[in-house]
Amino acid sequence: AQSVTQLDSQVPVFEEAPVELRCNYSSSVSVYLFWYVQYPNQGLQLLLKYLSGSTLVESINGFEAEFNKSQTSFHLRKPSVHISDTAEYFCAVSGRDSNYQLIWGAGTKLIIKP
């Protein structure tokens, strides 16, 4: 069965500093990987996804994530964060094991300190 682990429930970081939000998954088959962002009191928005091809995927607001099959990871990174990045970030995996239903991590709250 597929599962997703986000080890950090909260990540505090100073504005303009780099950040990495960790995501590890377990699956016996090929997977699709996603990062969603949830701003306060809003629904979830797709930030970026890996379906196939290049293992490095990027979002329009400067985030990137790299699919690492050997380490079963899909960590989210940004070289310089802004106050507006304050949100909760969810990692998710889907694939044949889950009948393409999304399996969710517990979420990581990114806290930007001025």
Place this chain on the structure above:
Amino acid sequence: SQTIHQWPATLVQPVGSPLSLECTVEGTSNPNLYWYRQAAGRGLQLLFYSVGIGQISSEVPQNLSASRPQDRQFILSSKKLLLSDSGFYLCAWRVPGQGYGYTFGSGTRLTVV
């Protein structure tokens, strides 16, 4: 274009009152539909999902029920709300057969008092 509508945005209801939250999808046919709940300090909890009209799967036993009377309409209901039903409720959809993730509605903040 494909959109999802969820309402109301906020709701305050007394304990023991009924509940009806509605979600509708536009621009797609035969989507898979989902109801999630986020309680304070907790992650996403899948409550119900539906793969077609009248087909509802429940993930956890609870005080809630769901119905899908039309292809693109998904309703979350309760006959008598409990305090523990408070939370942020999210509707989502995806196109079956494609591993492209879900699209979420804007959510309903339910406070049971």
